[in-house]
Amino acid sequence: MSLKKLLCISPSAAAVAGALGAPDDCGGMLAEWDIHSVASLREASRALRARNYPVGLVLDLPGTEGCEATERFFREHWNVQWIGVLAPDALESKPCRALVATWLADFHTRPVDRQRLLHTLGHAHGLALLRSQPAASAATSGLAALTGDSAAIARLRAQIGKVAQSDAPVLIWGESGSGKELTAQAIHTHSARAAGPFVPINCGAIPPALIQSELFGHARGAFTGAARDKVGLIESAAGGTVFLDEIADLPKDLQSNLLRFLQEKTIYRIGSTRSIAVDVRVIAASHVNLQQAVADGMFREDLYYRLNVLPIDVPPLRERKDDLDMLAQHFFHTFATEKAPHLKGFGTEALRAIRQHDWPGNVRELINRTRRAMVLGEGRLIAPHDLGLAPCSTQERGAGLDASRIDAERAAIGASLERAGRNITHAARDLGVSRMTLYRLLAKHGIQT
Ligand SMILES: Nc1ncnc2c1ncn2[C@@H]1O[C@H](COP(=O)(O)OP(=O)(O)OP(=O)(O)O)[C@@H](O)[C@H]1O
Ligand SMILES: [Mg+2]
Known part of the structure; x- marks a missing residue:
């Protein structure tokens, strides 16, 4: 039986031993675990x-590193099941309560009941395994991780x-x-259908x-060349999720x-009158504005x-520039085996140029430029030139100010819409502009409502 992997974060080794005890305590339950202890969030x-x-065990949250750093850390590693061990008075602090409520799967206060x-930890491990099963298949491994710690x-x-x-x-x-x-x-991975297939079309x-x-799908003999029955992609997603990408292109x-x-x-x-019941969840995606396609008579x-029962907007990369460093480093590690051996990372100018660029091709463009570099x-x-980007000249840094102004305007509109539940009248009032002005700004920034 392979051991269950546990990452333990604690500034002191004694605290780890104090919480978990010796391997033969608790009926040898600890022997099922392969524990790696680190002293800081960075490690x-x-x-x-x-x-x-x-599974991760955090002793004495948020430790010496402060709530903000701890929050950033949890955001980045949200797919780990975190369990906390807290001092008895820790929950009296509001930021600590918020961290526990938002990010921990469970917590214990001292003195610790080791068996409990x-x-x-065992339950958290079981849950993590369940959640990771589809992600462990070749097609989706590692893909369910959205890198980034911006508010967006x-x-x-x-x-x-x-x-x-x-x-x-x-x-x-x-x-x-x-x-x-x-x-x-x-x-899909976080849904009850996670153990079923995810079929992208x-x-x-x-x-x-x-x-x-x-x-x-089609029935045998439905048309010339249909030599046997064929199961369609929707049917093949039974028990799971079908992802209909570029739905606007559907005839x-x-x-x-x-x-x-x-x-x-x-x-x-096709060619059959027999109806087949299929239990599938449908997720559709589009890069064109479907409401406009409806208005143009192109979409029913x-x-x-x-x-459009549950709408989700994925923000463009230029609206989450705070993620750029982390994403760039993430792809640098992801494609490490392809890199030239002398290359150690990004230079400061490159990181500056990355921030300056507007990323019309979004994350895919960042991946391509990073791999090329x-x-x-x-x-x-x-x-910068390895990335195919111009270095930021003094002049361009001036232009950067304009860009920052535009970014700030876009961010303010986004935040207002969010607060107003995407109601234009309320958002316009919140921003102190007329509805017409807000419509004009939405068009200028290409923001969907
Ligand atoms: N937040 C993220 N963290 C890590 N990788 C990301 C992130 N966002 C996107 N990617 C990666 O960027 C690439 C493009 O993402 P994806 O295919 O999901 O985009 P898309 O919106 O479906 O693109 P398209 O419109 O071209 O189909 C993929 O390789 C994906 O893994
Ligand atoms: Mg796509």
Whole structure:
């Protein structure tokens, strides 16, 4: 039997021994664990990058590193099941209470009942295993992790957590390369369907002549060349989630078929009159504004409303520039095996140029530029030109001020819309502008309502 991996964070080794006891205590329960102890959050981050720990034990939260650093740490490593051991008076502090409520799977106060603590760790491990099962398959391993600690990504994670509890259709909007598929995968992974399949379908990539048979399958003899029955992609997702990417590209006649499926939860294979019940959750995504597509007569309104039960916006990368450093470092580690051996990381100028750039291709563009720099970079540190970016000249830093102003405007509008529950009248009042001005600003920044 393989040992259960546990990461223990505590400034003192004595505290770890005090909480967990000796291996033969508690009927040898501790012997089931492979424990790695670290003394700080920084060391813990390093350990988590090197190895997957499903469960973490934090002794004396938030320790010497302060609540903000601890919160940042938990945000980054949100997919670990964290258990806390606290001093009896720790919960009297408001920030500590907030940390416990938001990020911990469970906590114990001192004096610790070791047997109970080991039971808690065991439960947390079981839960982590369940949640990680689909992510452990080749197709999705590691993909369910959304890197970033900006407020925007924290909001996205919170939305994913809520939406994962429901079985209703989800409609994800976001620019190309912003992380729509990763978001859909995270919803699936955190849902009760996690043990079932996650089947992504790019509606824009399948030739129109084939799409009906790909989605719904066909019966033998349905058309020339249909030598045997074929199970469609929707049916193959039974018990799990089907992800309909670029849903706006679905031809109109198939939009009707999809609508029928959403209403009746049954499908007909082409050439068959037998209805087949399929238990599948539908998540759709689009980079075009579907409301506009409806207005232009390109997308069925009734299908739009069927799909748009739980809407999620994935923010473009330029609206979460605070994530850029972390994402760049993340991809540097992800593609470490491809890098030139002399390369040690990003230079300061490169990081500055990354912040300066507007990232129209979003995270996918960051991945591509980083990989290119890692292969072609000639110095010890990545320079702006390795990334295909111009260095920030003094003049451009001036332009950066304009960019910062625009960023601030966009952020203020985003925050107001959020506060106003996306109600334009309330958001306009909150911002102190007229509704017309707000509409103009929304169009200027390309913000969807
Ligand atoms: N927050 C993130 N952390 C780590 N990787 C990310 C993040 N967001 C996106 N990625 C990675 O960026 C790439 C693009 O993401 P994804 O395919 O989910 O975007 P998309 O919105 O579906 O793009 P497209 O519109 O081109 O289909 C993927 O390799 C994904 O793993
Ligand atoms: Mg996609």
